[in-house]
Amino acid sequence: MxxxxxxxxxxxxxxxxxxxxxxxxxxxxxxxxxxxxxxxxxxxxxxxxxxxxxxxxxxxxxxxxxxxxxxxxxxxxxxxxxxxxxxxxxxxxxxxxxxxxxxxxxxxxxxxxxxxxxxxxxxxxxxxxxxxxxxPYTYRMKPINLLLYASDLAKLGVELPFVKKFAALFAAAIAVYHYDELLDQGDFKEDFNKIAQNYKSDKVSFNFKKLNIEYSLLNHLEIDIRTIRPSIVVMFTKQNRDWFERHFLSSKTKEFGFDTHTPILVFRK
CATH class of the missing domain: 3.40.50.620 (HUPs)
Incomplete structure (x- = not known):
């Protein structure tokens, strides 16, 4: 329990x-x-x-x-x-x-x-x-059935089992999202697809998105959260302010950033 x-x-x-x-x-x-x-x-x-x-x-x-x-x-x-x-x-x-x-x-x-x-x-x-x-203070109750896991893929093999263990509590599906500015260059997309093949399942899907460096990860996430409407967003953090500011603050984030109804589960890296 x-x-x-x-x-x-x-x-x-x-x-x-x-x-x-x-x-x-x-x-x-x-x-x-x-x-x-x-x-x-x-x-x-x-x-x-x-x-x-x-x-x-x-x-x-x-x-x-x-x-x-x-x-x-x-x-x-x-x-x-x-x-x-x-x-x-x-x-x-x-x-x-x-x-x-x-x-x-x-x-x-x-x-x-x-x-x-x-x-x-x-x-x-x-x-x-x-x-x-x-x-978020705007949260409204709804069944927990889909997790959006925002991943840098660096330690996917270590992190994903924690996400799957949490998702299993609710028999929830997991949508893994990775944002990368180099997605359309060289063999990066092919390499990402190989990673997806190794880890995807009936309950785990992968989505690779182009990262616009003028905007924070926060802004990119907001778009996809509104599209797929997950029950919870999952992240792994390095516990320092530099990580926090680098990922969630930028010159274009400002006050509209991430005003969603979606809870966020934060694991320690």
Whole structure:
């Protein structure tokens, strides 16, 4: 049974991540832990004990109210609140303590990656050893049945098994997308097709696209996401800001970039 740690700050925006987690758990055996961090430190005394108890009650009430709107049954779930100065450090520590398979967190507004810069979500992407599922605030519940895996092909043999293992939880198909500026030069396309022959199956397909270097990977992805409408986009990241900026920021990305309804699953390279 997979374990999904779901973060919330009780805001309306955070409801999207909770709805995704509920959909996740409705399709595969899963244990959910709903987790909230209060940055106000409380000393250990009897008055603060009751305050902490009230926080946990508030969390449970908030989550159950969202379950009610989805008409999904509450499965195996826990509710935890903690007080900590650093939200992302608290999330990572508790995910490791609980042996979470994934951390689910929402974005803070429109333009998913524009809104990630400097947020808790971006800090988790660049520091968490646990895979992160980033859910746009515009997410609407739908069955998980297709993954778009954006790959540089460098470590396809290592990465693809992780994607296939995740997809198997939902019997989902995988569409591998690779973007390359050299696609139409020399034998590159033939070489890519050989790679596809080695790894494709009934559940795994390959798509090779020309990369326009004036635009970020983000912009290219947005077009294909709107075309095939995947349930989740999957990426593997090097955990540093240089990687993040190189792949998702460019002179032409700007504010319209990647304002989609599609969650993103980020694995660590």
């Amino acid at each position: 997979k374990k999904l740690l779901v973060t919330t700050d009780f805001s309306n925006i955070s409801r999207a991540g909770i709805r995704f987690a509920i959909q996740f758990a409705s399709q595969t055996p899963c244990e959910l832990l709903f987790y909230s961090v209060n940055t106000k430190q409380l000393e250990d005394n009897i008055d603060n004990y009751y305050k902490k108890t009230t926080q946990t009650y508030k969390l449970k009430k908030f989550i159950l109210s969202i379950y009610k709107t989805t008409k999904k049954e509450v499965g195996k779930a826990e509710f935890v609140t903690e007080n900590h100065n650093h939200v992302e450090k608290a999330i990572i520590a508790y995910a490791q303590k609980w042996n979470a398979d994934y951390i689910c967190i929402n974005t803070s507004g429109p333009g998913i990656f524009n809104q990630l810069i400097g947020t808790t979500a971006s800090k988790l992407i660049t520091t968490s050893p646990t895979p992160i599922i980033v859910v």
